[in-house]
Amino acid sequence: MSDNRFSSVWDAISETPEEAANLKLRAELMTTLRDYIAEMKLSQAAAAKLFGVAQPRVSDLKRGKIAQFSLDTLVKMAGDAGYEVGLTVHRAA
Template identity: 35%
Template sequence: MKEEIELYHSSGNVFADLELPDAEEMQAKALLSIQIHDIIKRRHLTQAQAAELLGIDQPKVSALIRGRLKGFSMERLFHFLNLLGRDVQIVIKPKARSRQLGSLRVAAA
């Protein structure tokens, strides 16, 4: 006897799919932390070296690259990206007609 598995179509935001509050902000912070982690990896920095560069202690770097983002505001993540040599550009534009509210998105170049 086979058990039927129910499939769901994702919205593209796992936090929204789980109906968590502040899902867009959580998704944006997760994407920012992935960018930070990728830069640290590409530069072959140790967590201790990254901590010194970012002005935080090593356990906070560990939390950051593991996606434990409580205590990290988006502004702080923007600052970390600046310290890692990245420009952060915020673009404000009219919302899509198909949506009732505007949205928050992160795009990396």
């Protein structure tokens, strides 16, 4: 058994640090959007209308199907929900 330690599950399942960073960002945006839908008590149909997507896409979002969403799509959806998305970039240690 390996004794590898990872700072996150995304680091453990990703082949590169860049892939892990992309997954972390998508996961954070998906969590924010799921929380927003719950907080606003939106039905999947209402959320789909707000985000300009089909209702099954909202179902995918709520079920955490991260592979179904690009970073671009999630940033757009966050903007549709009234969020401003920022990014911090720094040199790796």
